[in-house]
Amino acid sequence: MGSTFGGINTALTSLYAQRRGLDVTGQNIANANTEGYSRQRVTMRSLNTNTVPGMYSMSNEAGAGVVVSSVDRLRSAGLDQRSYIEHGTSAYHTERAGSYGLIEEVFAEPSDTALQARLQDLWDGWNAVAMNPGQAAPKAALLEQATTAAASLNDAAASLNNQYTTNRTGLDIRTAEVNKTAAEIAKLNKEIVVATAAGLQPNELADQRGQLMLKLSDMIGATAQTLPNGSMNVYVGNAALVSEFTSQAIEVAPGSATRLEDLATTGVNLRWVDTGLPVNAGGTMGAQMELLSKGGTLDEISGRLDKVAAALAKTVNDLHSTGYSIDGTTGMNLFIAGGGVPAGTPITAANIAVGITDTRQLAVSAGDPTGTPPVLDGSIADSLSDLGASKSGADAEYQSLIGDLGVVAQSSMRRRDIQVSVTEQVDAARDAESGVNLDEEMTNLLTYQRGYEAASRVLTTIDSMLDQLINRTGLVGR
Structure with a gap:
């Protein structure tokens, strides 16, 4: 038979659990407009006094209260993977279409001041x-x-050469940014694994890592694989950019062409620092390599x-x-x-x-x-x-x-528009899964509030019972 005082602990566990629910709900509401934030949900389980039942150690009590077993980060791994792929493809087509648009601006045809008109003036x-x-x-x-x-x-x-120089500079900048982002993901992997092993919930760290991964998918078309220990491997093509706690570096090979005329004697090589093998880049950098390489678009x-x-x-x-x-x-x-x-x-x-x-x-x-x-x-x-x-x-x-430029440019712009639409649909599905819904959070807020109030009432009731038992029992005959 349970102790009269056992009910106090039952009510206390409920107060703790409901307050935790209120805290998590408040965190969701506070981050409703935070980019990359994944809503969280409290998972509770009841405490059983017969956790390890035995022949001579059993109890007929209703239970020992409630405990928060986890604070789950509501995220679909499948939608995340799809988002990485679609964002990389979208970034590739967006950069490619933008480059063709700039090339068309160089020639500005048809126009009374463009080259075709100047040639006609010459013949006239x-x-x-x-x-x-x-x-x-x-x-x-x-x-x-x-x-x-x-x-x-x-x-x-000269305009084509300027476009080449600009994109070549951009390739160097993005290469450094990829290396920096990969190192940050490797660092977050270690922090997440350590936190998970300690029984903590590294949800915010996982959100930060997800944002960095999305950035990598845009820049270089990276994909990811989440491991059982909570870390994430990142791949560019079939090569690992991040392997748990270690990141690999990429570089534009020394001596690569920095001007359009240099392509006659050399090319632009994006390679892995450790092996020297070419990087199979996608995303924005993939489109830039297509633009800058020997035999590429600008060439x-x-x-x-x-x-x-x-x-x-x-x-x-x-x-x-x-x-x-x-x-x-x-x-x-x-x-x-x-x-x-x-x-x-x-x-x-x-x-x-x-x-x-x-x-x-x-x-x-x-x-x-x-x-x-x-x-x-x-x-x-x-x-x-x-x-x-x-x-x-x-x-x-x-x-x-x-004529050929116009056809290819129009085709690239259509593909960009289609891909952007697909990416937006995937993002909408991902946001529906992980985004904060304020109406839902208000409902949860009321639920936890009422739960807290009810647990408080239970505690007050038990206090009244104990007061009756301690202070008023046995007064007859005194």
Whole structure:
């Protein structure tokens, strides 16, 4: 038979448990707007006086009260894993679409001030010269138009190189950030394992780790595996970035290209520091590697822009060098590789320049104006004006570049939009599982409050009973 005083302890355990429930509910409400916070729930179990029943040690008491067995972090491991994957994919497509958007801004087609319009102005200029081969004004205008076309190619090449440099710097910054985040996860793994072994609930630490893991999935497409001891292994591709309490480092290999023109001799290598093997990056860094690598997006676009410049120079120079200028000069090239590059350097978008500054040196005639008899017919200029319609000229090459770029950019943006929608759905499902619902928390608050009040009433009742027993029993006959 239980002691009369045993009821006090039963009520006391209830007070402790209900207060713990109130504390946890208050913690949930306080962090309702905290990013990455997972709501917590108190799990209670009744205390049984017959915990280890025996033949001669049994009790018929109702129980010994209640105890909080755990404070659970409400989180779906499956949704977390799905979220890491979808966030990495979303970051990849977002970065890729953004890069194509910036490349499209470089060319800004269609526009009255873009390269296509400048090329058309050049062909119109040759047509004006063909109609007035002996006048200096149309030739001066032509030289200005040729200079503008070359400058447009120079500017486009410089913009592509600036985009390369910016992304290359960003790759270095993100590499350092990945290493720092991986080290923090390894540190949190140790703290969580130690806390769990000590019987503590490391819920807030797990939330911090989850946020860092989400950051890694965005940056490098990392995935995770939670171990039975509470630690987490993090993988990039099939290689472990974090293995329990140890993190591995990645680096951009020394000597990697820092400018677009450096890709002709070297590439960009993202590798593991310990093994030197390439990192199979996803997320934002995966898109950056696709953009920066030798043969990658910027390298390909730059190479095709160089083909436009080379086609412009070749087609114009081939015709121009066969003609005669008004002073009888022949064999001159209109476009050259400028910028002080060595002789024989191929013409590219970055170095194309106009090599003629004197209008009298423009070769516009098929005959020699200084010959006998003199011939000044403007037929070379007329032939040059027709190059805009050539299927192998600069215009055709440029239109093919812009067309292909537009298709790929539009496709990348559509894939980004679809992936963002998928990611938002996964995040919504995860938030429904782990996010704080204030209506639910208010209900829990009232439940624990009433439980606390009821336990207090039990304690008051037992106190009254004991007062009756101690102070009023046995007074008869005194």
